Amino acid sequence: MIEILTKKLSDHLYRFEEAGGPNQVHAYLICGEEKALMVDGLWLADGLFTEAEKILKAEYGESYTQENRDKMLEMLITHGHEDHAGKGMEEFLNAGCNVYVPEKDWPLLAEKYEEKKSQIIFLTEEMCDRLSSSGQVVAGKEHYNLCLGGITVQIIKMPGHTSGSLLVWVSEWNTLLTSDAIGAGVLWMQLPECSSLTEYRPEVEKLLTFLEREKARTGKEVRIYPGHAQQILSDVEETGTEQYGQQDYLIYAYVREVLELTEKILANPEMGEERQIDYPGLEHVHVRSTGERLLYDYCYDEDCVS
Ligand SMILES: [Fe+2]
Numbered sequence: 001m002i003e004i005l006t007k008k009l010s011d012h013l014y015r016f017e018e019a020g021g022p023n024q025v026h027a028y029l030i031c032g033e034e035k036a037l038m039v040d041g042l043w044l045a046d047g048l049f050t051e052a053e054k055i056l057k058a059e060y061g062e063s064y065t066q067e068n069r070d071k072m073l074e075m076l077i078t079h080g081h082e083d084h085a086g087k088g089m090e091e092f093l094n095a096g097c098n099v100y101v102p103e104k105d106w107p108l109l110a111e112k113y114e115e116k117k118s119q120i121i122f123l124t125e126e127m128c129d130r131l132s133s134s135g136q137v138v139a140g141k142e143h144y145n146l147c148l149g150g151i152t153v154q155i156i157k158m159p160g161h162t163s164g165s166l167l168v169w170v171s172e173w174n175t176l177l178t179s180d181a182i183g184a185g186v187l188w189m190q191l192p193e194c195s196s197l198t199e200y201r202p203e204v205e206k207l208l209t210f211l212e213r214e215k216a217r218t219g220k221e222v223r224i225y226p227g228h229a230q231q232i233l234s235d236v237e238e239t240g241t242e243q244y245g246q247q248d249y250l251i252y253a254y255v256r257e258v259l260e261l262t263e264k265i266l267a268n269p270e271m272g273e274e275r276q277i278d279y280p281g282l283e284h285v286h287v288r289s290t291g292e293r294l295l296y297d298y299c300y301d302e303d304c305v306s
């Protein structure tokens with residue numbers, strides 16, 4: 001049975017894990033003082049909207065009502081893959097909530113959601129922020145941050161895994177949601193909608209510089225929450241033990257491995273072992289895979305260098 005496991009990660013930040021399905025996918029709820037944002041919509045599990053409502057009642061008490069829920073609860077889809085824009089997205093649309101979708105990834109979702117298009121707010125490239133090569137967040141021309149009350153959610157584009165892929169940054173909490181943009185132990189860069197690794201490499205480099213810059217600014221590592229519960233190796237320094245599957249977030253060293261492996265593959269595209277993809281419907285796809293300690297399954301295809 002596929003069910004949703006809800007976990008409070010820190011004050012006003014919650015994670016929903018789709019458990020028992022083929023692909024332990026994660027969605028997150030960020031609660032500001034005035035309103036809340038659900039990041040991603042799970043895949044096969046029913047009940048994400050109900051879980052969100054339970055939390056909103058606890059967070060906002062009587063100020064959250066059925067009448068004002070469309071003003072207090074919105075959803076952002078980080079990229080156009082079905083496992084992050086599934087049942088939960090349908091439920092939020094049916095409940096009348098706004099759903100933000102990166103415009104560039106709309107072709108991946110259009111067939112399924114064409115009838116609900118009027119309810120979707122498309123985030124164009126101009127509306128999203130980006131990272132500069134010195135690791136700063138640069139506002140987009142039409143800059144569309146979401147002010148939730150007390151905190152501001154910055155939406156940063158990071159093309160690669162898909163051309164519209166978004167990061168969600170809450171500076172006040174030192175928290176970055178990355179969904180699939182850098183994977184979670186497993187990284188998929190072999191799909192037709194993925195950029196070439198030549199284009200992806202500078203994006204990862206900018207992210208790494210951003211993380212370094214933030215650490216220098218705050219004295220703490222940014223907490224990076226990914227879009228899947230993969231077997232993430234725990235942080236030895238923090239826990240004193242090396243353990244798979246116990247860690248909620250990714251660490252700086254993981255992102256460094258993403259960059260190092262991207263560079264190694266670019267230098268030698270044949271380094272990865274050839275294998276089949278273990279995913280419903282993609283069994284026929286052959287990829288190359290390589291890995292290190294934290295990022296242990298980096299999937300790419302032969303023509304990654306272009
Ligand atoms: Fe995913």
Ligand SMILES: [Fe+2]
Nearest residue numbers: 079081161180
């Ligand atoms: Fe994805």
